[in-house]
Amino acid sequence: MPGGRLTPEDRRQIAAWLADGLGYAEIGRRLGRPTSTISREVARNGASGDYLADHAQQAAGHRARRRKRARPAEPATDGQPTEVVRGFVDQFATLLAATGLPRMAARVFASLLTADAGGLTAADLVRRLQVSPASISKSIGYLEAMELVVRQPDPGGRRERYLIDDDVWLRAWQADTGAHGEIATAAQRGIEIFGADTTAGARLGKMGQFFARLSEYMSDSTLTDAIVYDALTVLAALVHAGRPLSLDTLATALDWSQDRATAALDAIHRQPAIADPLALRAVGPTTYTLTTRPDRLSPAQREALDK
Template identity: 45%
Template sequence: MPGSRLTRRDRRAIATGLADGLGYAEIARRLARPTSTISREITRNGGRTGYEPATAHRATKRRVRHRKHETESAAGPRRHGPDTLTAVEQLLADTLIGTGLSRTPARVLAALYTADDATMSAAQLGRHLQISSASVSKAVGYLEEQEVIRRERIPHRRAERYVVDTEAWFQAVLASAQRNQQLADAARRGADLLGRATPAGARLHALSRFHQQLTNDMTERVRHWRHALTEPTPQSPSTRP
């Protein structure tokens, strides 16, 4: 209704209207909203070519939380806010860089992980990280090759967005476990051929046992965390009798 905040459905309708080439006034008429509301919504959230409804909705929620904090700041300390989110994103990026990931892919991955729905378009990543479209393209290309992120179409738009998928990390760990298994098998065959009583055979046998245990541990960890991430928590209504 006029005067109330825009809903997710309203924002999707705005995106559809923009994709269809409608003017602000026509979009406003269809939503029974003032034209100034539609114009302000689009301008503050990427403009006609960069507007994305999910991102706009998240940005509005952040602004509402920020205003609420300013109103209630005298009542007690703040648990977290935009500065904290930025610090967490930077911490994650620095840690990824420390593991050997290049700076820009690390920043892109950290930004995706700390986004509410773990997804952003190339334009959003560029604006958020203040880097060129070429840098975004190179970074996401590398991350796609590593199967850490995937791309998907934005509904009603010609643009694409990038999604960080937990399953991709599981697959990466399982691929590493498979390589360890291959090494364990090769070392075991070598030990059997040389004889485990020989120095070389004993060494290969120990290597085989180490990598076999490592493989078992990695596989068990993946199974455990998959279960933990898919099962409802004890507090979930679905677990109640």
């Protein structure tokens, strides 16, 4: 088979053609092999310039057995053979790539995820993944920008080691939560622009509801009980007044400082679920009122209630 290992028949043909005085290039052409393959074969297995097919085949067999015996045992990782670990890394990288992570970055991340506590160097990653240093560098840069990977100096040399620290999931969680909240807020603005009873408004309402819920469920809220209590008090004040109230009016009526009233209003903005099913709406630079949450009622329901 062209390109594969030489067979006993190939070696008999080489011996015969050499005896006929053919050159390496012609023998290679007839066998469909590079000239270098023929010259290397004769140089390794020819004895004093005399190439014998049987001797060449035996010598090739001895070399193959020596390579097999010298091959080091596959190292184990956490009790699992390397091939099993590699299979897991490839499968896990495929799953990560399906979420939008670039394929190469996913492979690097999965490799670091399954490495020991000391992480890996760029050279380690090149050897493990059998890719170019440039590919590793580009992927590391991508993962660092997402704060999924950190680098530390290698205690034993001038190289840097890359690893996944214990806070990576919290950072990723918080980043996603913030992005989801921003999308929900943008959707609410869109509803106000297009109107809740328009096609665009209805779509934005569903999207806003989804991302608002996702943000609320994922959020590891840092709001204290006191802030939440103040936020509920502000909501009660606006409901009781039944009209828009300015920040000054709220603070005066509740006998609070402006900072306290501002903190309560900010808490409602950051955690819209506090006001559910109502929503805080600014009607001026520092004036607020309450409205129904846009995603709580469909356009048809609103129309029916307005009759």
